[in-house]
Amino acid sequence: MNRRVLRKFSLVSLRDLLAASAPTIVLVLAACVVAYVVVDPAPPRRVLLSTGQENGAYEEFGKKYAAILQREDIRVTLERSLGSEQNLQRLVDGQADVAFVQSGSTSEDDAQQRGLVSLGSLFTEPVWLFLRDGAGKGKKGDNSGVQRLTDLKGLRINLGPEGTGVPKLFRQVLAVNGLEAKDLQVSSLENTPATVELLAGRIDGLVFSSAPEAPLIQMLLQTPGIRLFDFRQAEAYTRRLPFLTHVVLPRGIVDLGRDIPAQDFHLIAPTATLVAREDLHPALVDLFVKAAIDIHGGAGWFQQQGQFPSPRYTEIPVAKEAAKYYKDGPPFLQRYLSFWLANLFDRLWVVVVALAALIIPLSKIVPPLYVWRIRSRVYRWYGQLRAVEGELEQVPADAPAAQRDEVRAALLRRLDEIEERVNHISIPLAYADALYGLRSHINFVRQRVQA
Structure with missing residues (x-):
C-alpha cells in the first residue's frame, strides 16, 4: 500500500514533466534533423568522373579511383571523353563532378568564373x-x-x-x-x-x-x-x-x-590536374585527395617519391579542403575511423550548435509550463466553487423556506461531488499545499451554504 501511495504522490510527476517537455523535445529534434540534413548534408554516394579516350592514361587512372572509392561505398561512374576541353565543358555544364584536365587548358580567372577548383596536380603527361x-x-x-x-x-x-x-x-x-x-x-x-x-x-x-x-x-x-x-x-x-x-x-x-x-x-x-566543381562535398574532396596520394604518390618515370600529387603546378585555384589535406594530412577522425563514421561525427557539430541554440532558451519555458499543468488541476475547481456561490447569492432573501431548503440541498450535493472528485486528484507532493487549500475552501463554501 505504501509503495502505491509513493508512486501516486511523488515529488515530481513524470507524466506531466514529459507532457510539458514534449513540444520542446519535438522542436529540438526537428531543428537537429534540419541542421543535419540541410545545413550540412551527407556526401552523395555517386560521383561522375570524366576521364579521357579509350586506352588512355586518364581512363586507366579513372578505374583506379573508382576501385578505391568503392571501398568507402562511393560509386564512381566513369565517362569517357575526348580530353581536357570536353572535360572542362562537362564540369561547367554539370555533367561531371570531377574530371582530369591538362595544365594550360584554362586560366585562373576563367576557372574561378566557371566555379572550378583543383584537387591537386597528379602527374606530368x-x-x-x-x-x-x-x-x-x-x-x-x-x-x-x-x-x-x-x-x-x-x-x-x-x-x-x-x-x-x-x-x-x-x-x-x-x-x-x-x-x-x-x-x-x-x-x-x-x-x-x-x-x-x-x-x-x-x-x-x-x-x-x-x-x-x-x-x-x-x-x-x-x-x-x-x-x-x-x-x-x-x-x-x-x-x-x-x-x-x-x-x-x-x-x-x-x-x-x-x-x-x-x-x-x-x-x-604539361601537368594533369584533378579538377572538380566548387560545390563538390568537402568530405569527397578529402576522399579524392587521399585516393590521389595512394595512386600517384610513388616514384615514376618522370617523378620522385612524394612529388605528386601536389597543390602546385596548376593554374586552377586549389580547393581549401584539398590545400588543408596536403598541408596537415587527413582529418583527425579519418585517421582512426571509417570514412562514413568519421563523416558522421564530423557533422555532429551542427547538431550540437542547434541544441545549444534551442535548449538554453527553451529550458526557461519548460519549468513554468510544468507548474501550470500541475496547478491547473487544482485551480479549475475554483470555478465550480464560484458557480456554487453565485447560485447561493441568487436566492432571494424573502424566498419561502421550502425553496431555500431545496436550493441548499442541491448545492450541498454539488459540493459533495466536487469534494469527491478533488479527493482523487493525483498531484506531486511538492504542490500538495494547493490541494489542501482547495479542500479547505470547499469546506468554507459548504459552511456558507449551510448558514
Whole structure:
C-alpha cells in the first residue's frame, strides 16, 4: 500500500514533466534533423568522373579511383571523353563532378568564373610525338629525318580531336617555332584509330599528351619502325610556355634488357590536374585527395617519391579542403575511423550548435509550463466553487423556506461531488499545499451554504 501511495504522490510527476517537455523535445529534434540534413548534408554516394579516350592514361587512372572509392561505398561512374576541353565543358555544364584536365587548358580567372577548383596536380603527361622511320627525310635523301619541329612541314600529323587538349597545346608549340597548323597535313583522329593509321603508314606521325602508363604509349615505345621525337630544346620551351616542364625519359627505362629506349629523350610536359566543381562535398574532396596520394604518390618515370600529387603546378585555384589535406594530412577522425563514421561525427557539430541554440532558451519555458499543468488541476475547481456561490447569492432573501431548503440541498450535493472528485486528484507532493487549500475552501463554501 505504501509503495502505491509513493508512486501516486511523488515529488515530481513524470507524466506531466514529459507532457510539458514534449513540444520542446519535438522542436529540438526537428531543428537537429534540419541542421543535419540541410545545413550540412551527407556526401552523395555517386560521383561522375570524366576521364579521357579509350586506352588512355586518364581512363586507366579513372578505374583506379573508382576501385578505391568503392571501398568507402562511393560509386564512381566513369565517362569517357575526348580530353581536357570536353572535360572542362562537362564540369561547367554539370555533367561531371570531377574530371582530369591538362595544365594550360584554362586560366585562373576563367576557372574561378566557371566555379572550378583543383584537387591537386597528379602527374606530368609529356608530349609524345611518334614518327614513322623515314618520315621527313631530307630532300637530298639523307636519313636524318625530323630533327626539329620545323621539319614537320608538309607531313601528315594527327593531333587528335578538338575536344582534347592536345590540338590547342601543340598549336602553341608550333607557334613558338614560327609554324601554323596549316603548314602540316593535320588530322583529328582519336588515339586508337590514329595509332592504327600510323602503323599502316597512312600518316607520318601522331601527337599524344599522356602519362607513360597509357597502353598505347607503352606499345609505341617498343614498336619497331616507330621512333620518338627528341625535344632537344625542351628547356627553351618551358621558358616560352610556363605551364610546361622539362622531363627526361631515361635510357633503358622501358626495357633495360633490350635497352629501350637506346638514348635519353628530352620531352616537354604539361601537368594533369584533378579538377572538380566548387560545390563538390568537402568530405569527397578529402576522399579524392587521399585516393590521389595512394595512386600517384610513388616514384615514376618522370617523378620522385612524394612529388605528386601536389597543390602546385596548376593554374586552377586549389580547393581549401584539398590545400588543408596536403598541408596537415587527413582529418583527425579519418585517421582512426571509417570514412562514413568519421563523416558522421564530423557533422555532429551542427547538431550540437542547434541544441545549444534551442535548449538554453527553451529550458526557461519548460519549468513554468510544468507548474501550470500541475496547478491547473487544482485551480479549475475554483470555478465550480464560484458557480456554487453565485447560485447561493441568487436566492432571494424573502424566498419561502421550502425553496431555500431545496436550493441548499442541491448545492450541498454539488459540493459533495466536487469534494469527491478533488479527493482523487493525483498531484506531486511538492504542490500538495494547493490541494489542501482547495479542500479547505470547499469546506468554507459548504459552511456558507449551510448558514
